[in-house]
Amino acid sequence: MRKFWLIVTHEYSRHVFRRRFILPLLSVPLMIIFTIVLVIVVIMINSVPTPIGYIDQSGILANPIPQPAVKWPERTVPMQAYPDEASAKADLQAGKIQAYFVISADYLQSGKAKEIYLKEPKGMAIQQFEAFLSTNLLASQPPEIVTRIQDGSVITVQSADKNREASEAQIVNLILPIVAGVLFIVGMMTSSGYLMQAVAEEKENRTMEIMVTSVSPTQLMSGKVIADIAVGVTQLVVWSLFVILGLLIGKNFVPQLSGFQISGEVVGTLAIVMIPAFVMISGLMAAVGATVTEASEGQQVMGLFTIPIWIPYFFIGTFIENPNSPLAIALSLFPLTAPMTISMRIGFTAIPTWQLVLSAILLVLSAIGAVWLAGRAFRLGMLRYGQRLRWKEIFSPQRV
Amino acid sequence: MNKTLLVLRHEVITILTRPSFLFAMFGIPLIGAAIFFIASQLNKTNPSQNVLTQLISNPQAVAAEGYVDQSGIIKEIPSFVQRGTLISYPDEASASQALANGQISGYYIIAPDYIQTGKITAVRKNFNPIASAGQGAALEQVLRVNLLGGNTQLANLLNGPTNMDLQSLSQAPQREESNLLTFFLPYAVTMLFYFIILSSASLLLSSVTKEKQNRVIEILMVSVTPRQLLTGKIAGLGLVGLIQTIAWVGTGRLLLAQSSILFNLSSAFQLPASFLIWGLIFFLLGYAVYASLMAGLGALVPNMREASQATILVIFPLIIPIFLLSVLINDSNGILAIILSLIPFTSPVTMMLRLSAASVPLWQIILSAVLLAATAMLVIRSVARMFHAQSLLSGQPFTRKLFFDALLGRA
Numbered sequence: 001m002r003k004f005w006l007i008v009t010h011e012y013s014r015h016v017f018r019r020r021f022i023l024p025l026l027s028v029p030l031m032i033i034f035t036i037v038l039v040i041v042v043i044m045i046n047s048v049p050t051p052i053g054y055i056d057q058s059g060i061l062a063n064p065i066p067q068p069a070v071k072w073p074e075r076t077v078p079m080q081a082y083p084d085e086a087s088a089k090a091d092l093q094a095g096k097i098q099a100y101f102v103i104s105a106d107y108l109q110s111g112k113a114k115e116i117y118l119k120e121p122k123g124m125a126i127q128q129f130e131a132f133l134s135t136n137l138l139a140s141q142p143p144e145i146v147t148r149i150q151d152g153s154v155i156t157v158q159s160a161d162k163n164r165e166a167s168e169a170q171i172v173n174l175i176l177p178i179v180a181g182v183l184f185i186v187g188m189m190t191s192s193g194y195l196m197q198a199v200a201e202e203k204e205n206r207t208m209e210i211m212v213t214s215v216s217p218t219q220l221m222s223g224k225v226i227a228d229i230a231v232g233v234t235q236l237v238v239w240s241l242f243v244i245l246g247l248l249i250g251k252n253f254v255p256q257l258s259g260f261q262i263s264g265e266v267v268g269t270l271a272i273v274m275i276p277a278f279v280m281i282s283g284l285m286a287a288v289g290a291t292v293t294e295a296s297e298g299q300q301v302m303g304l305f306t307i308p309i310w311i312p313y314f315f316i317g318t319f320i321e322n323p324n325s326p327l328a329i330a331l332s333l334f335p336l337t338a339p340m341t342i343s344m345r346i347g348f349t350a351i352p353t354w355q356l357v358l359s360a361i362l363l364v365l366s367a368i369g370a371v372w373l374a375g376r377a378f379r380l381g382m383l384r385y386g387q388r389l390r391w392k393e394i395f396s397p398q399r400v
Numbered sequence: 401m402n403k404t405l406l407v408l409r410h411e412v413i414t415i416l417t418r419p420s421f422l423f424a425m426f427g428i429p430l431i432g433a434a435i436f437f438i439a440s441q442l443n444k445t446n447p448s449q450n451v452l453t454q455l456i457s458n459p460q461a462v463a464a465e466g467y468v469d470q471s472g473i474i475k476e477i478p479s480f481v482q483r484g485t486l487i488s489y490p491d492e493a494s495a496s497q498a499l500a501n502g503q504i505s506g507y508y509i510i511a512p513d514y515i516q517t518g519k520i521t522a523v524r525k526n527f528n529p530i531a532s533a534g535q536g537a538a539l540e541q542v543l544r545v546n547l548l549g550g551n552t553q554l555a556n557l558l559n560g561p562t563n564m565d566l567q568s569l570s571q572a573p574q575r576e577e578s579n580l581l582t583f584f585l586p587y588a589v590t591m592l593f594y595f596i597i598l599s600s601a602s603l604l605l606s607s608v609t610k611e612k613q614n615r616v617i618e619i620l621m622v623s624v625t626p627r628q629l630l631t632g633k634i635a636g637l638g639l640v641g642l643i644q645t646i647a648w649v650g651t652g653r654l655l656l657a658q659s660s661i662l663f664n665l666s667s668a669f670q671l672p673a674s675f676l677i678w679g680l681i682f683f684l685l686g687y688a689v690y691a692s693l694m695a696g697l698g699a700l701v702p703n704m705r706e707a708s709q710a711t712i713l714v715i716f717p718l719i720i721p722i723f724l725l726s727v728l729i730n731d732s733n734g735i736l737a738i739i740l741s742l743i744p745f746t747s748p749v750t751m752m753l754r755l756s757a758a759s760v761p762l763w764q765i766i767l768s769a770v771l772l773a774a775t776a777m778l779v780i781r782s783v784a785r786m787f788h789a790q791s792l793l794s795g796q797p798f799t800r801k802l803f804f805d806a807l808l809g810r811a
Contacts, residue, residue, distance in 0.1 A: 111562030162523070
């Protein structure tokens with residue numbers, strides 16, 4: 001047992017207490033900051049503050065009220081009246097306005113308008129003009145009705161059994177499971193990548209030969225797997241600290257974040273799916289490490305597992321819109337795609353219990369299978385060089 | 401000279417006979433074609449009979465939803481709401497009963513103080529928290545009409561003009577902002593270029609390191625000079641990369657020409673023939689810069705593993721445009737895009753992005769190409785200095801300092 005702990009502490013410290021480990025730890029907070037900056041820049045680009053011109057033939061804009069103020073980082077697009085098309089056209093050609101609208105005389109009946117531009121303005125600028133129009137259309141209405149129409153409804157969605165509740169203000173609670181899922185998978189992949197490397201490397205430089213003289217293969221393998229999971233957990237804990245810190249700071253600036261809370265049901269579901277998934281991936285990676293002859297070869301084989309794990313990510317749009325489509329259900333049952341798919345669906349639908357249970361059972365079974373596979377591949381391949389271990393050999397009934 | 405050709409021939413033959421390379425060259429265009437085909441199928445007007453659409457959409461649910469109006473605002477349901485899709489219930493108990501019986505898929509409770517607070521509670525069987533899902537959008541419109549005293553026309557106009565006529569004064573063909581290809585065409589072109597430059601440059605790195613690691617280079621050095629080896633390798637692998645570029649870009653153009661029939665695209669989405677020529681020029685120059693940097697890296701690192709860690713040093717400038725992709729596509733003639741397309745290390749990828757996103761002034765293209773060519777020459781010269789027998793045969797560990805010192809000729 002002492003040897004087992006020796007292996008665990010050696011594996012753990014050789015990954016964690018290294019300068020190279022700092023980069024993956026910091027990569028997540030850096031990515032978050034980068035994404036936020038990018039979103040702000042995109043919004044700023046999409047709301048160019050060049051004025052929009054208009055020619056009002058209907059009289060609804062005779063005494064214009066400006067559109068409701070927009071929130072930073074969106075920039076206000078000024079609206080400018082023109083008496084006729086000729087002057088607006090001249091300013092458009094001169095680049096003083098980005099586009100102009102002609103509101104027809106019978107606008108209230110026909111809703112007819114013309115938009116003239118050199119290059120089609122971005123959607124956000126058009127939206128501001130439409131807001132400007134509707135503000136003026138509502139000018140004669142009672143103020144409380146105007147506010148209600150402009151602000152829209154505050155819809156709170158409840159599940160039929162009233163256990164779950166979400167509103168627009170709590171949008172962050174829908175995205176959080178996805179973020180958690182992505183972080184979990186990234187952590188899982190990097191730490192099991194370390195495991196694969198460790199196994200392949202020790203084989204490559206023949207350390208393995210000396211090791212097996214003093215420890216049993218089972219001790220060696222289980223020690224490595226436990227250490228690898230500990231490395232992954234370390235990473236995840238640091239990342240979640242950063243995310244929670246970011247949310248706590250962001251709460252004060254962004255109203256959409258204020259509704260953030262962690263529901264036990266979601267955390268529980270994610271744990272049920274992620275823990276067996278972690279063991280499964282580690283097992284698979286260790287098996288790969290034991291079968292290949294060189295560490296660089298292992299990385300190529302690793303791609304075979306990485307791709308299916310990320311496949312659901314490409315369907316993120318469809319899954320959010322249609323979380324109960326046959327494709328989504330199929331991918332939540334298939335062990336390799338299940339972790340990602342379930343973390344995407346969980347915020348947007350009540351996943352039926354049978355699906356969760358079936359998926360968890362399949363994951364646990366494949367985790368057990370992967371560990372068995374790793375053990376067998378390890379015993380067979382541990383001292384074999386030059387020739388790759390074939391999958392056929394692993395599954396053959398020969399005793400090891 | 402003869403030996404350079406020998407090295408070149410060897411490199412081309414080794415790569416071209418590798419199955420994984422052949423797969424990348426022919427497999428990826430094939431996959432691309434398959435995706436295009438699927439996308440065009442999805443884009444066809446009649447989605448109801450499409451197997452694929454059914455696969456990615458929710459199972460058919462009861463379309464009808466109910467509402468309980470505690471505020472007394474809703475006096476009439478306007479005619480635009482399809483009959484039977486929005487059913488009124490006197491109280492929550494009866495609505496919840498109807499939900500349990502499967503007559504409706506959800507119901508809305510409009511709070512008594514709706515005008516002040518705007519509160520609506522939606523109870524949904526499948527708990528889809530997107531507020532406008534189901535009949536949510538229709539209910540909001542119904543509420544608007546009733547708040548405005550039944551004036552349906554005014555309520556409709558609040559969403560903007562109902563009959564909008566778009567007119568462009570410029571001669572250049574315009575791309576619709578809403579068309580998915582406006583974004584995905586530059587996106588695909590950029591990714592394609594990134595992968596082609598990166599993969600063919602990495603081929604060089606792996607071929608140099610591998611020979612160094614298994615000591616073949618010691619034997620090679622007996623009969624070939626380092627300079628001959630470097631030239632042969634760069635030219636040979638460049639040729640391979642060129643074949644790949646032609647295969648990929650060619651399929652891309654073919655698919656695009658096909659898709660303009662399938663998707664009813666305007667001519668703005670056609671990539672002109674000059675695009676292909678500029679594509680080749682920027683590939684060759686970009687390749688020359690990155691491949692020689694990679695070769696320099698390969699000459700200095702002792703083994704494959706350290707090589708793959710060190711590549712980040714070299715490819716970092718190539719990644720910058722990829723990071724900023726959405727900004728660049730959104731504003732492809734903006735200041736950021738112009739600067740990045742002139743800086744030699746980011747220009748190959750950025751310029752292709754801009755060429756596929758919009759029209760680029762000719763002087764910028766030429767200036768960018770000239771700058772890139774000058775850089776390529778400088779880099780090749782300094783890498784050739786790096787490529788001498790001493791560093792090729794030594795096993796000293798790789799450091800960033802060593803690489804930059806050697807590049808700047810201080811080592």
